[in-house]
Amino acid sequence: MHGSTSASGAPAEGTADRGHRWGQLHRVAPLLLLVLGVVAVIGSRRLGLGELTAPGPGLWPFIVSLLLTGTAVALLVLDPAEDYEPWTRGTLRIIAGLVSLGVFILLFQAFGFVVSAFLMLVLWLRVFGGESWRWTLGLAAGGTAVMYLLFVELLGVPFPDGLVDAVIGG
């Protein structure tokens, strides 16, 4: 695999410790799937398997989770490590991005669409997109307005009531 690695992440991502990192990753994914499979097997047994002639609600999930467990066990042993991508500094950005999405959903519930959309666009354009402040604020304001018109006015989506609605409505 060749490609480009961002300079900011280069020192930490040297070739030296890559094998080590892969070694850890290598087991975690199939292990998680295995745990999930076993939990599902137990859960579906509890639902009631019934008979093949009269399948209960748990029979099909049971078969499927056995398949999941089986393939996960096989992966623990046979998993080819080549297709794992190394973690980079960019990974931190992604985790930050995920957290920001979670915060967005909470803000969306609390304050409605306009405020949360504007803040999210500002964050993503400025921090993750690396735009200048001028572009960021312009795009975020314009984008929020267009989206609001599109979803609320045109499609009539009932977003939760927010600050702006309170102002406009009041």
Next chain:
Amino acid sequence: MESWDGILQGFSVALTPTNLLYVFLGVLIGTVIGVLPGLGPTATIALLLPITYTVEPVTAVILLAGIYYGSMYGGTITSVLLRLPGEAASVVTTFDGYQMARQGRAGPALGIAAVGSYIGGTVSVIGMILLAPPLAQLAVSFGPPEYVALTVLGILLVTYLGTGSVLKSMCMAALGLLLATIGLDPITGTARFTFGEVALFNGLDFVAVAMGLFGVGEILHSLERTDKVQAVTSKIKGIWPTKKDFRDSSGAIGRGSLLGFAIGVLPGGGGVVSSLASYAMEKRRAKDPSRFGKGAIEGVAGPETANNASSTSAFIPLLTLGIPPNVVLALIFGALLVNDITPGPQLIEQEPEIFWGVIASMVIGNLMLLALNIPLVGFFVQMLRVRAGILAAFALLVTMAGVFSVNNNVFDMWVVLGFGVIGWLMKKTGFEPGPLVLAFVLGSILERAFRQSMLLSGGSFDIFVTRPISGGMFAFMALIIIVSAITSRRRKAVFGRVDPADVDETDETAPDADRQVAAEGSPGAESTTGSAPAPDGPSGSTSTTTPGER
């Protein structure tokens, strides 16, 4: 004669102003996202799924189909000009297309790709008109055991024909089947794996799952990559290929049409496989194979024709058997399901306007693409200036607002986020989301058919083997497993060959062809920093590229 009436009916549907508008929007969006390397057809269709709730089912499918085959055209442009495949099926085009561009023949390369795609698409539509009705008639007699066989075959072939590890794909298919069981049991009404959450009683929302895995997952994944794209400065001229170009590539276009059509019909087929197969075929047939990789026009014409032909014929199994042969079609299948339409053998009879309307729209859409592509290539190239960060921010916001609008429920937003995390982690760890989503879509059909079969047979598994059609299909599956076990080493070699031997080592912006192909249906996610320098970006402008790393 019946087909003729059908086609007429189809055009009467497809030519209504609304549907004309949507087919145009579809091919336009398809071309644009084919050009933009950050978003592929799978992600785009996933992001646009909420739209399907607001329009007629036939209009929705017309739009989504247009995006799919439109992206096959658009992906060509960046492959040829920048050696950046906008979507996975265009990887092969980079081999000879980019070389042609370096020799100043970018115009003819794009021209022949557009013409070939048009011919391939049209041949496929004709094949579909001829093949689909009899196939549907055959399938009407299918009982539950046949459906079990058919769905299992579909899932199996997707796991086998995908480009990653078969074992991992199977594991993901199992996970998809398990996720499909969440919700109320369709027969007894027992709540399964809902953990008391009322929002889960109807199961996980397909739209939210697909948007999370493909949309959010892909955007997140692209955040991590910081590749740059150089600007296209040279004017593209002489798009219309010369007589000699046509003569040289007519054979490749003809073979590509038929090959693409055949591969598209098979479950697991689709753009990537067909374009690879066509390239391999042309290279093997050539009198002087060494020309390939150095700007042979057949190497552009064949694969481009094939990928468009296959993306059209892939609709045959969906519309006649109710089996989506690849991930994009699985999304379209889902879009129909949410509109309470189950694609299957009865579709032609019960919803003829959908079946024929979609076919007719493809004829129109392909014409539009030809008309759009030849004069507007320069315009589409300018799209590359849109910076990836802007694209990502807006795509995410549209995703979140869109998924909320489906059920007006915040819970679905969390589902999207959750599956976004899963989708990104899967990409990092080499698990393909394709088999998961396909299995998730087919899961409830498979379960129902399985339980009905058990009731029919009195609990005996013999029923799957003794009935000729399902028995035949299971025999075929056994054959696939045995053959692929024997030839697994050769399989690797085939895909290894995709890595172009003649990659120009000095070109630092070379995309990772290997990785591109590995992401079937969810093409590479290079960030395009565009030609304008990002002054204070944390990424991009300051990156030192280290080819050979990773």
